Amino acid sequence: MATDVVSMVNQIAANIAIGGSVQEGAEKTADHVNRFWTTAMIGELRLKASEGAELSDAAKKSIDLMRS
DSSP, X not given: OOSOHHHHHHHHHHHHSTXXXXXXXXXXXXXXXHHHSOHHXXXXXXXXXXXXXXXXXXXXXXXXXXXX
């Protein structure tokens, strides 16, 4: 993948979560990812997260809210 999914989800979470709680940021990040990312991209993110990728708190919490 040309752009790393970890960087992408961290950027999305940072931009969406401005001024809100971590939980709210996670919910909005998951909603965005569920609407615009492919299943393969979400799978790659889950794999990288399980390997210890550096994720923001909102990005970490969002993974459990993403579709399979």
